[in-house]
Amino acid sequence: MDSGNSPNTPTIRKTALNALHRRLGAKMVNFGGWDMPVEYPCSGNLLCEHRAVRSGVGMFDVSHMGDIRIHGAKKPGGALAAVQHLTMNDASRLAIGQAQYSAMLYPSGTFVDDVIVHRLGEDDYLLVINAGTREKDINWVRENTKGMDCQVQDLSDTYTQLAIQGPRAAEVLQKLTDAKLGTVKNYWFTHGTVCSLPNTLIARTGYTGEDGFEIYIPSDVATSERVWNAVMEAGKEFGILACGLGARNTLRLEAKMALYGHEISDEINVWEPGLDRYCHLEKGEFIGRAALVKLKAEGLKRTLVGLEMVDRGIARDGYRCVDENGNEIGAVTSGSPSPTLGKNIALAYVPLAMAALGTPIYVEIRSQRCKAQVVTTPFYKRVKKPLAVSQ
Amino acid sequence: MGYPTQYRYSKDHEWIDVKGDIATVGITDYAQSELGDVVFVELPTAGKALTAGKTFGSVESVKAVSDIYAPATGEVVESNATLQQKPESINTDPHGAGWLVKMKLANPADVSSLMDAAAYEAYIAEKKKEASA
Numbered sequence: 001m002d003s004g005n006s007p008n009t010p011t012i013r014k015t016a017l018n019a020l021h022r023r024l025g026a027k028m029v030n031f032g033g034w035d036m037p038v039e040y041p042c043s044g045n046l047l048c049e050h051r052a053v054r055s056g057v058g059m060f061d062v063s064h065m066g067d068i069r070i071h072g073a074k075k076p077g078g079a080l081a082a083v084q085h086l087t088m089n090d091a092s093r094l095a096i097g098q099a100q101y102s103a104m105l106y107p108s109g110t111f112v113d114d115v116i117v118h119r120l121g122e123d124d125y126l127l128v129i130n131a132g133t134r135e136k137d138i139n140w141v142r143e144n145t146k147g148m149d150c151q152v153q154d155l156s157d158t159y160t161q162l163a164i165q166g167p168r169a170a171e172v173l174q175k176l177t178d179a180k181l182g183t184v185k186n187y188w189f190t191h192g193t194v195c196s197l198p199n200t201l202i203a204r205t206g207y208t209g210e211d212g213f214e215i216y217i218p219s220d221v222a223t224s225e226r227v228w229n230a231v232m233e234a235g236k237e238f239g240i241l242a243c244g245l246g247a248r249n250t251l252r253l254e255a256k257m258a259l260y261g262h263e264i265s266d267e268i269n270v271w272e273p274g275l276d277r278y279c280h281l282e283k284g285e286f287i288g289r290a291a292l293v294k295l296k297a298e299g300l301k302r303t304l305v306g307l308e309m310v311d312r313g314i315a316r317d318g319y320r321c322v323d324e325n326g327n328e329i330g331a332v333t334s335g336s337p338s339p340t341l342g343k344n345i346a347l348a349y350v351p352l353a354m355a356a357l358g359t360p361i362y363v364e365i366r367s368q369r370c371k372a373q374v375v376t377t378p379f380y381k382r383v384k385k386p387l388a389v390s391q
Numbered sequence: 392m393g394y395p396t397q398y399r400y401s402k403d404h405e406w407i408d409v410k411g412d413i414a415t416v417g418i419t420d421y422a423q424s425e426l427g428d429v430v431f432v433e434l435p436t437a438g439k440a441l442t443a444g445k446t447f448g449s450v451e452s453v454k455a456v457s458d459i460y461a462p463a464t465g466e467v468v469e470s471n472a473t474l475q476q477k478p479e480s481i482n483t484d485p486h487g488a489g490w491l492v493k494m495k496l497a498n499p500a501d502v503s504s505l506m507d508a509a510a511y512e513a514y515i516a517e518k519k520k521e522a523s524a
Binding site: 027038039045046047246249250312313314316336337339344366 | 427428430431433449451452453454456
């Protein structure tokens with residue numbers, strides 16, 4: 001039995017809040033090499049955490065995610081040029097204070113990672129990337145900006161990143177900051193004092209399908225714990241709960257948000273998961289563009305669909321999908337019970353001919369063929385309130 | 392929650408309560424707490440043969456599937472039908488209302504090789520220590 005002491009076993013990584021999560025009695029899991037909370041018994045576990053985010057507010061420690069800053073060009077526009085070269089969305093459309101969902105692609109048009117690009121300044125960009133792909137991404141960025149006019153900074157360990165999510169998130173965070181959150185639109189950000197920490201990045205972004213914010217604070221343990229506790233205190237009247245990766249997954253799945261290694265990967269191209277609107281071929285050259293043009297001309301072979309189980313059974317990641325004759329037609333990328341819908345849902349890649357709404361798809365669940373049907377996605381869409389600008 | 396002293400326990404965290412040649416089987420409190428809120432249970436129908444150590448169904452939480460292993464050899468007499476509507480009984484009363492199947496034992500003496508309550512409690516104490524390392 002591997003004792004974990006061999007030279008090839010990497011030490012598991014921990015965020016600054018690791019001790020706090022363990023003190024709270026969180027159930028921990030190894031996620032991409034990180035010791036992370038999957039659910040908190042003190043929150044009532046996954047289902048309670050999920051519901052809190054949908055109806056009130058919940059907080060996640062997402063410090064395991066990475067941050068790459070691209071800036072410091074000698075001539076204006078150097079950083080933008082680098083970002084445009086690396087990513088598929090059009091970063092030139094970003095105003096200062098605006099963010100966009102995007103992705104870095106391989107020359108084949110498949111995914112290195114998905115990313116949120118933030119325009120911090122005139123020619124200054126922050127890419128927030130996935131935890132499991134931190135090293136791969138930073139190496140990819142450095143390699144592919146060699147000789148370009150910009151500086152690349154890995155800020156991943158500099159920040160503790162907290163995601164405060166849910167319809168009451170703004171009310172909670174507003175108690176702790178002088179920034180006027182009512183003026184920050186979805187996928188925009190600002191800087192303000194949070195818990196006496198000056199110039200803190202506050203972004204109206206998230207991975208839950210609810211309104212919410214992600215704040216980036218210094219990653220020392222004392223500060224991280226102080227802010228976490230301040231948010232929990234501020235959120236008490238709204239029933240705030242500490243939330244783990246389990247709820248993070250069920251929330252994002254209901255909102256049909258991609259997870260790297262599942263809906264997107266180095267074997268899946270941009271068109272297959274239907275991420276066309278984040279891919280701006282017309283902006284000019286970027287890594288993967290040529291392949292995407294060719295793939296578009298060839299036409300889609302498979303496409304990502306939403307499934308709802310009809311028979312009893314839960315479709316899960318990796319389960320085979322077959323047609324009514326038992327022929328393999330694809331696989332589930334992500335699947336789980338949906339706490340909000342009270343149904344078992346999944347995302348799967350199937351041939352185009354089987355993507356129409358209502359098409360029966362059979363999922364092999366432990367050697368039993370269980371019927372599902374294609375449904376519209378996202379499975380859940382929040383009701384958007386008009387923005388209260390007068391805060 | 393304590394572990395009933397009249398039950399026997401397997402390394403796979405099942406319990407078995409023998410009354411004559413009929414035994415009731417379930418998963419332990421430790422197992423249900425590791426699993427999380429149970430949302431789905433798959434159980435065999437009456438008449439199905441069970442072999443000690445082999446899987447005979449599954450218990451699912453939102454995030455995981457857990458196979459259940461027969462602690463003894465025999466035949467299913469009855470599966471707990473209430474678990475279809477109320478799978479959460481496994482969490483709230485794993486040693487009672489959350490029972491999974493009743494089975495007819497092929498050989499009641501098989502059960503004596505399983506752990507008693509004290510041995511099982513020591514076994515899971517070890518597991519908990521390993522987990523927090």
